[in-house]
Amino acid sequence: MNDRQNSPSCERTPDLIAFLYGEADEREARDFQLHLQQCSSCREEVASFGVVRESITAYRDEVLAGFVSTPVVAQRKTKSALAALRQFFDLSPLWLKGATALVAVTFCVLVGLVLFRNKDHVVPTNVNPNAIYTGEDVNRIVQEALAKQQKSQPSPVENPPQVVAVQSTKPKPKSARVAPPTDSARNQRPLSKAEREQLAAELRLLTTGDDATVLLVGDRINQ
Amino acid sequence: MRRAVNSLPVELRQVVVMKEFEELTFREIADVLNLPLSTVKSRLYTALKQLQMRLQKFESRN
Numbered sequence: 001m002n003d004r005q006n007s008p009s010c011e012r013t014p015d016l017i018a019f020l021y022g023e024a025d026e027r028e029a030r031d032f033q034l035h036l037q038q039c040s041s042c043r044e045e046v047a048s049f050g051v052v053r054e055s056i057t058a059y060r061d062e063v064l065a066g067f068v069s070t071p072v073v074a075q076r077k078t079k080s081a082l083a084a085l086r087q088f089f090d091l092s093p094l095w096l097k098g099a100t101a102l103v104a105v106t107f108c109v110l111v112g113l114v115l116f117r118n119k120d121h122v123v124p125t126n127v128n129p130n131a132i133y134t135g136e137d138v139n140r141i142v143q144e145a146l147a148k149q150q151k152s153q154p155s156p157v158e159n160p161p162q163v164v165a166v167q168s169t170k171p172k173p174k175s176a177r178v179a180p181p182t183d184s185a186r187n188q189r190p191l192s193k194a195e196r197e198q199l200a201a202e203l204r205l206l207t208t209g210d211d212a213t214v215l216l217v218g219d220r221i222n223q
Numbered sequence: 224m225r226r227a228v229n230s231l232p233v234e235l236r237q238v239v240v241m242k243e244f245e246e247l248t249f250r251e252i253a254d255v256l257n258l259p260l261s262t263v264k265s266r267l268y269t270a271l272k273q274l275q276m277r278l279q280k281f282e283s284r285n
Contacts, residue, residue, distance in 0.1 A: 014264040021242065023249055049271045055278060056243045059224035063244075 009041040016042055020049055227277040235270035242267055 018024040019032045253260045
């Protein structure tokens with residue numbers, strides 16, 4: 001019975017389907033419209049299939065409505081971080097806002113403490129790195145530093161600059177001149193013979209490019 | 224309509240889904256299912272006919 005009901009009453013069902021779904025070309029569509037004027041069963045089927053298709057479309061829209069959230073989610077992802085944060089705070093309860101503010105303030109205080117502590121570790125110096133110092137200036141600064149050190153660390157042993165001792169024990173090379181000593185060099189323990197020789201060799205390398213202008217550390221300090 | 228579509232035989236339902244939901248052309252459906260174009264159209268005709276009958280049944284029950 002079903003087969004008889006489903007069997008096409010007209011032989012032009014393929015044209016009917018193509019016409020119904022708009023896939024018939026211009027000539028086929030015109031031809032089928034002429035056929036519709038003569039075939040009542042095709043007219044009825046076109047009308048009834050149109051109703052069925054409307055129901056299918058409504059059902060399809062209902063089903064696809066569940067997937068509409070996909071582009072919305074994609075759009076949300078493109079929001080800026082600030083907008084997302086604002087939305088988060090809008091939706092969050094009051095206690096969460098307070099907790100977040102407390103955490104932020106604590107974080108700022110900690111960062112400030114760390115920065116303040118690091119600032120204390122910086123050794124203040126009155127030496128301007130951009131200024132050009134003459135030999136006399138350097139000697140004066142070194143002497144002041146030594147005097148301060150001796151005042152702050154009163155030790156029974158005199159602590160002259162080690163580099164000076166090195167210069168006194170080694171034969172001074174002719175016209176040798178060396179750059180000023182560093183503070184660390186002055187604070188070292190008495191050097192052994194091998195260390196002295198090595199240091200002296202290194203100091204001889206500290207030239208200004210001209211052998212005649214080499215200045216030993218001890219020379220400048222003792223000036 | 225959901226019940227009516229789900230009650231269709233698989234070979235008819237897949238044609239309906241590909242045409243109405245995925246909006247493929249008859250040629251594309253024929254290529255995907257490896258069927259002649261006329262078979263695709265006749266299957267869709269049969270599917271529409273069965274859906275029409277089932278909808279009428281549901282309406283008469285309600």
